[in-house]
Amino acid sequence: MSTIYEVSKLAGVSSATVSRVMNKSSRVSPKTREKVLNAMEELGYRPNSIAQSLASKRSNSIGVVISELQGSYYGMLLNEIELTLRNAKKHVMIAAGHADAAIEEDSIEFLLQRNCDALILFVEAVSDQYLRDLYSRGVRFTLINRQVDGLEDQCLSIDNYQGGYLACQKMIEAGHTSIAYISGPDWKLDAMERLRGHRQALDDNGLTFSDELFYLGDYSEQSGEQGLAKILKSKVPFTGLICGNDEMAAGAIVTARSFGFSMPQQLSIIGFDDAYFSRFIYPRLTTIKNPIKEIGAVSANRVLNSTYGLKSKNLKYDSQPVLIERDSLTAPSLHPYT
Template sequence: MATIYDVSVLAGVSLATVSRVMNNNTKVSDKTKEKVLNAMEQLGYRPNTIAQSLASNRSNSVGVLVSQLDGPYYGPMMTEIETALRTANKHVIIAAGHSVESQEKEGVEFLMSRGCDALILDVEAVDDAYLIKLLQGTTPIVLINRYIEEVKDFCIYLENELGGYLATKHILSHGHTAIAYISGPKFKLDAQDRLLGHQRALKEYGLEFDEQLCFEGDFKENSGSEAMTRLLDVKQIDNNKNFTAVVCANDQMASGAIAVCLDQGMKIPEDLSFVGYDNIPFPQYISPKLTTVNNPIHEMGKMAAFWVLKNVYSDPKACVENTFIPQLIVRESATSPSKQ
């Protein structure tokens, strides 16, 4: 079995130079690097990553804990994290917490047991106190899609309350005064913040929040369909609940809600206006194209990776932005009630 010494002899360089090439050190010239890589290929040499980890006290792996592995929301985030870290010759180990406290804690313990150099956590069920204590440990941790004032420098987050405000203000600016709301799971902080923004916009326009026109979903299409069916039932039973617009806490629920309306022969936005949240890809290709609030989760994923590269691996080129501001994306799904 070939050794690093055999590589150095065949390439005609020192052991230190071979080590620098294996660690992608920029101080090695391209010509020398090519000689070493050719020698490694000829000898069939593969670096012993366990030995490298023991020598450097680094595993060159980063643990990523997300709420779920499917859907159009988390995929772009994980892709950006993996791409940024792989470009720096680091690898990711992914676990899912499924928005369950015990599973999130198990995921954290699992990733720590793998010797990860750092953790990127997208968690929803564990409380702030648990995360603050975790951040006091020896493993560097950055939180994504979560804001805790005491540890804000370790948070990559979106101003969700502002996003909820922008979505509803857009509907209000069209002249709507009877507005239904489909919320995300209310135990989730982002759903709470979006609802608070919705309520702030209503208050600004002198309108009261109507609990009977608010239904809680789970951020999936089916729950949007179920909430819309119940809202239409309320509208049919009580003429005073004749809402003309629906604000949805994410695009997936908006898509499910719109599907119910279309199945009943309604026209959007002629019969009912809609606005969503997240700006995931597919609602911009349906008819009507969905007005929404941009949630740059892919950029937040990249920033979390950059945070690790900067604070753990001392990469001077990694610039980190902690706070993201939501933007309204106006398309075709909302109009004034006079045109309905």
């Protein structure tokens, strides 16, 4: 294996000049740069990334702790983070926290021990105090889908309460007064905020929340299928269904079709997230837009800015949810499903 000294000898320059070429320093003339690059190619020289990181005190890698590695939501988020960082010539190391405090802490410490320059965190179980202590240690990070007192500048999330309220209000404005709800898990803050907004909209419109028309799901398509099937067993009539995310809405559509519902005439459905598949299922899903891609890009750009001083105009996003109207919502039918 060739060395930097052999490259410098062949190119007729100092090893310091070779180092500046590898680090893309502007303090090297084009002619000298070309000589060094030609020497590196001739010798098959590959820079030692460990040595480079020791010299620069930077590994050029970012650690990402994500709740899960499956599902369209996390896939869209990770894709945007990785793409943004790769375009900046940074590498990504990923660990899954599985919404378990011990696993999340272990994943964070693992990435820090691998000399990641900064972290992007989508963690749900570690305490707010742990995150504040992490920041006090000098660890650079951005925090997705969570708000922590004292770390406001590191946090990126949407107003899930307002999103839940908006979905329910739109269903009511379409004429629905009996509305079922399939929620995400009760240990997820975003799920409970969406449910809280839903209940507030019902209350503001003089409508009653029905436990018989409620199912506690887990954000999976299967829980959407199972949730609607269980709600239907209650025999309580309803014409509208709101789901805590699009995957559960997709599952509910499968069940509704198996029961012979005409959609949206006999059952209107609203989801949440505006996942990529929501515009392709039938009926095309009306949903609340969660700017997943934008949050992924902004979280990566903020890390690039704070850690490496790389400037970007893309450091802000709209935290207010927006209703995306498609085909799964209409006025209640004069001939409801029985």
